[in-house]
Amino acid sequence: MEHIISLTLENKFGSLSRVAGLFSGRGFNIESLSVAPTLDPSVSMMTIVTNGDDRIIEQIMKQLNKVIDVIKVVDISENEFVERETALIKVHTRAEDRAEALRIADIFRANVLDSSPTSYTIEVTGDVRKVQAIIHLLQPLGIKELVRTGRIAIGREPTRPVQAQLRPLAKAN
Amino acid sequence: MQLTGAEIFLESLKREGVDTLFALPGGVVLKIFDVLHQQKDIRVILTRHEQGAGHMAEGYAKATGKAGVALITSGPGMTNVITALADAYMDSVPVVCFAGQVPTPLIGNDAFQEADNVGLSRPCTKYNFLVKDVNDLAQTIKEAFYIATTGRPGPVLVDIPKDVSLDKGEFHYPKSVSIRGYNPTYDGSKWKIKQAADAIMKSKRPILYIGGGVQFSGASAEVRELAEMTHIPVDMTLMALGAFPGDHPLSLGMLGMHGTYAANMAMHYSDLVIAVGARFDDRVTGKVSEFCPTAKVIHIDIDPTSIRKNVHVDIPIVGDCKRVLIELNNILRATVNGNKKEQRKPWWDQLSAWQQEHPLAYTQEPEAQIKPQYLIDRLYELTADRDPILSTDVGQHQMWAAQYFKLKNPKTFLTSGGLGTMGFGFPAAMGAQAAFPNRLVLCIAGDGSIQMNTQELATAVIEKLPVKVFIINNRFHGMVRQWQDLFYEGRYASSYLGHVPDFVKLAEAYGAAGVRIDKVGEVDAGIQEALSIDRTVFIDVPVYQYENCYPMIPAGGSNHEMLLEDPSDLKKPKSTHKTAVQSDSDTVLTA
Ligand SMILES: Cc1ncc(C[n+]2csc(CCOP(=O)(O)OP(=O)(O)O)c2C)c(N)n1
Numbered sequence: 190m191e192h193i194i195s196l197t198l199e200n201k202f203g204s205l206s207r208v209a210g211l212f213s214g215r216g217f218n219i220e221s222l223s224v225a226p227t228l229d230p231s232v233s234m235m236t237i238v239t240n241g242d243d244r245i246i247e248q249i250m251k252q253l254n255k256v257i258d259v260i261k262v263v264d265i266s267e268n269e270f271v272e273r274e275t276a277l278i279k280v281h282t283r284a285e286d287r288a289e290a291l292r293i294a295d296i297f298r299a300n301v302l303d304s305s306p307t308s309y310t311i312e313v314t315g316d317v318r319k320v321q322a323i324i325h326l327l328q329p330l331g332i333k334e335l336v337r338t339g340r341i342a343i344g345r346e347p348t349r350p351v352q353a354q355l356r357p358l359a360k361a362n
Numbered sequence: 363m364q365l366t367g368a369e370i371f372l373e374s375l376k377r378e379g380v381d382t383l384f385a386l387p388g389g390v391v392l393k394i395f396d397v398l399h400q401q402k403d404i405r406v407i408l409t410r411h412e413q414g415a416g417h418m419a420e421g422y423a424k425a426t427g428k429a430g431v432a433l434i435t436s437g438p439g440m441t442n443v444i445t446a447l448a449d450a451y452m453d454s455v456p457v458v459c460f461a462g463q464v465p466t467p468l469i470g471n472d473a474f475q476e477a478d479n480v481g482l483s484r485p486c487t488k489y490n491f492l493v494k495d496v497n498d499l500a501q502t503i504k505e506a507f508y509i510a511t512t513g514r515p516g517p518v519l520v521d522i523p524k525d526v527s528l529d530k531g532e533f534h535y536p537k538s539v540s541i542r543g544y545n546p547t548y549d550g551s552k553w554k555i556k557q558a559a560d561a562i563m564k565s566k567r568p569i570l571y572i573g574g575g576v577q578f579s580g581a582s583a584e585v586r587e588l589a590e591m592t593h594i595p596v597d598m599t600l601m602a603l604g605a606f607p608g609d610h611p612l613s614l615g616m617l618g619m620h621g622t623y624a625a626n627m628a629m630h631y632s633d634l635v636i637a638v639g640a641r642f643d644d645r646v647t648g649k650v651s652e653f654c655p656t657a658k659v660i661h662i663d664i665d666p667t668s669i670r671k672n673v674h675v676d677i678p679i680v681g682d683c684k685r686v687l688i689e690l691n692n693i694l695r696a697t698v699n700g701n702k703k704e705q706r707k708p709w710w711d712q713l714s715a716w717q718q719e720h721p722l723a724y725t726q727e728p729e730a731q732i733k734p735q736y737l738i739d740r741l742y743e744l745t746a747d748r749d750p751i752l753s754t755d756v757g758q759h760q761m762w763a764a765q766y767f768k769l770k771n772p773k774t775f776l777t778s779g780g781l782g783t784m785g786f787g788f789p790a791a792m793g794a795q796a797a798f799p800n801r802l803v804l805c806i807a808g809d810g811s812i813q814m815n816t817q818e819l820a821t822a823v824i825e826k827l828p829v830k831v832f833i834i835n836n837r838f839h840g841m842v843r844q845w846q847d848l849f850y851e852g853r854y855a856s857s858y859l860g861h862v863p864d865f866v867k868l869a870e871a872y873g874a875a876g877v878r879i880d881k882v883g884e885v886d887a888g889i890q891e892a893l894s895i896d897r898t899v900f901i902d903v904p905v906y907q908y909e910n911c912y913p914m915i916p917a918g919g920s921n922h923e924m925l926l927e928d929p930s931d932l933k934k935p936k937s938t939h940k941t942a943v944q945s946d947s948d949t950v951l952t953a
C-alpha cells in the first residue's frame with residue numbers, strides 16, 4: 190500500500206544522502222521525494238512517497254527514526270491529509286491542437302506559463318490523480334518535457350467541534 | 363585557550379579517557395601524529411595495515427566495553443579501514459575512527475589521496491562527521507564518543523581535513539551532549555514488562571535466547587538471576603558466548619546454524635521465546651516461516667528496528683537489556699513462589715533427553731591426526747582456570763571454538779559474527795591484549811583467515827603483545843570445503859589452499875615464537891609450552907583436513923532439521939596416521 194511519510198530532519202550536509210542511502214541500502218521503494226527548509230533554517234521537511242505492506246512500512250518508519258539526522262517521522266497517510274504536486278508540462282502543439290491544449294488546461298485550472306508557435310508550457314497543481322489525468326489528456330498531443338515536484342502532504346487539523354462549524358465557512362477551493 | 367586542531371584532538375581524547383590509539387600515519391595527519399609523539403598519556407600502537415588498526419580497536423572495545431579508537435590517513439588509509447568499520451557496525455562495536463582528509467579547499471578536486479570518507483563510510487557506520495572548522499572539533503569528538511557508546515553501540519567516523527588539524531581554535535570541551543534526533547530508549551515500558559512476566563509465569567516450555575546486547579549492556583548478572591529464579595534454559599548466540607557461563611547447568615550452549623542439538627530443538631518446541639539483545643539473524647532462525655512455530659515471542663532490545671524485522675513478536679520491549687531485566691526480575695521475584703524447578707520438570711526432562719541424544723561429539727583416535735575439536739577442547743581445559751580472552755577468525759574453527767570453548771565471563775569472546783570477517787581474530791586479540799596486558803589472550807585462527815592479517819606480527823612483537831595464536835591448519839578454506847562436500851558434490855573449487863606457509867618460521871621471521879603441535883600425544887605439552895612463552899606465539903596445528911562441523915542446519919532449513927554427521931554417501935579420505943605438515947603430503951580429492 191502507498192504511504193506518505195513526512196520527515197523533519199537536520200538541514201545539513203549529508204542528511205539527504207543518509208535518508209536516500211537508507212532506502213537504497215535496504216531495498217525500500219521511493220516513489221517520490223521532495224525536500225526543502227522550513228521556517229527554522231536548521232531544519233528541513235521531507236516528504237517521501239513509498240509503498241509496502243505493514244511490515245515493510247513499520248521497518249521504514251523505525252529505520253528512519255534511527256537515522257540520527259532525522260528529528261521526527263510521521264506517516265501522514267495514517268490520518269486525514271491533503272497533498273499537492275506541481276507539474277510543468279511542455280506540450281508540442283500543431284496549429285490544429287492549440288485550442289485543444291488550452292481547453293484541457295482550462296478544465297484543470299492549469300496555467301500557461303510559456304508559449305511558442307509550436308508549444309505551450311502548462312503548470313498544473315493538484316493531487317496525484319489530477320496531475321495524472323491532465324498528463325493523460327495531453328499525451329496524445331505530444332509531451333516534449335515533463336517536470337514534477339514530487340508530492341508534498343500535510344495532515345488535516347482535526348475536524349472542528351459542531352458549534353464552530355455553524356459559523357459561515359470561508360470559501361474553500 | 364587557543365590550541366591547534368591537533369592539540370584539540372589530543373586534549374579531547376584525554377577527556378574521553380582514551381589510553382590507546384591504533385594508528386597508521388600519512389601526509390594529512392602528520393600534525394596529529396606530531397602532537398601524539400610529544401605526549402605520554404595515550405599509547406600509540408602503530409599497526410602495519412589500517413584493517414589491523416580497525417580490528418584492534420574492535421578487540422579493545424569488545425574486551426573493555428569502552429570505545430576503541432583508530433587513527434588513519436586519507437584515501438587508501440580510509441578504504442583499508444572500511445572492512446573493520448563494517449564489521450563493527452554489524453556487531454554493534456563502539457569504535458571511533460579518526461580519518462585524515464585533504465585540506466578543505468581541495469575537497470572534491472580529486473586531490474592526491476582524496477577519498478569521499480563520509481560517503482564511503484556512511485552505510486557502514488552508525489554516524490559520521492566531516493569537521494570543516496577547527497572550532498567544531500571538540501564538540502564533534504564529544505558527540506562521536508557519545509554516539510558510538512550509547513544506545514545500540516556502533517562505529518563512528520570523524521573525518522579531519524589537514525588544515526583543520528593545523529588551524530588554531532578555542533579549546534573548550536563540552537560537558538554533555540544533546541542531539542535532537544538521537545534519544546535512545548533505555549527504560550522499557552512497565553506495562554509490557556508486566557506482560558512479559560505474566561507470560562513467563564504461564565509458560566510451560568520457555569527458553570531464553572540471549573545475544574550480543576547482553577554483553578554491551580552488562581546484563582549478565584540479570585540474565586543469570588532470571589534464568590536461575592525461573593529455571594529457564596539459556597540459548598546463546600555466537601555473540602553472546604560468555605555473557606552466560608557456558609558450563610552452567612542451565613546453558614544449552616550456542617544455537618543456530620552450528621548450534622547444539624538441544625539449543626535448536628528447544629527453540630523449535632518452546633512455547634515462549636524470551637529474546638534478550640539478540641536480533642533473529644538468519645543464521646539463528648533458519649527458515650523463518652518455520653521458526654519457533656508454537657512460541658510466543660518476547661523481544662527485549664534497545665534498537666526498535668531489530669524488533670519485528672525478521673520474525674513476529676508478541677511482546678516487544680524497547681529498552682536497555684540490563685534495565686529491563688532488573689525490572690522484570692523485580693516483578694518475578696515477588697511472584698515466583700514455590701518451586702519453579704518442580705514445575706519445569708517435564709520441559710527439563712525433554713531438554714535433557716535432547717542433550718543426551720545428540721551431545722556435541724567427535725572422535726579422536728590416539729594415533730591418528732589431530733582433530734580440530736580435540737585441540738580446542740584441550741586448550742579450553744588447560745586454560746579454564748585462567749579466565750582467558752578468546753578471539754577467533756571465521757570458518758569451521760570459529761564454530762568449533764564456539765561449541766567447545768565454554769567461556770564463563772562476559773566480554774571474553776571476540777569474534778566476527780555479523781560480517782564474518784576472515785582476518786579478524788589476530789588483530790582483535792592484540793587489541794584486547796593492549797587493554798589487558800596481564801591477561802591470557804588466545805586466538806583460534808584458521809590457516810586461511812590468518813593469512814589475511816599476518817603483517818600484524820610485526821606490531822605484536824614490537825608492542826609486546828604476547829597473544830597466543832593457535833592456527834587450525836587444515837590447508838583448506840574448511841568451511842567452504844564443507845559446503846562443497848554437502849552441496850556441490852565434493853568439487854573443491856578454490857577451497858584447497860595448497861601451499862600454506864610454515865607458520866612457525868613465519869612467526870620466527872618476525873621475531874615472534876613459533877610452536878608446532880602435530881601429534882595427539884603432544885597436544886597438552888605443546889599447549890603448555892606455548893602458554894609458558896612470554897611473547898607473541900604462533901602455534902601451528904596441522905589437523906585432519908576433512909573434518910566437518912556438526913550439527914548443521916543447511917541454509918534455509920528449519921531449526922529442528924539438523925544434519926548431525928556426514929551423509930553416508932560422502933566420499934572423503936579418512937583420518938590417516940601420517941602427520942601431514944606440508945601440503946605436498948595432502949590427499950586432495952578431485953571429484
Ligand atoms: C574476508 C572474507 N573472505 C571470504 C570469506 C568466505 N569464507 C568464509 S569461511 C572461509 C574459509 C575460512 O578458512 P580458514 O580460515 O582456513 O578456516 P577453516 O574453515 O578452515 O577453519 C571463507 C573463504 C569470509 N568469511 N571473509
Ligand SMILES: [Mg+2]
Pocket residue numbers: 757808809810834835836837838839840
Ligand atoms: Mg582452514
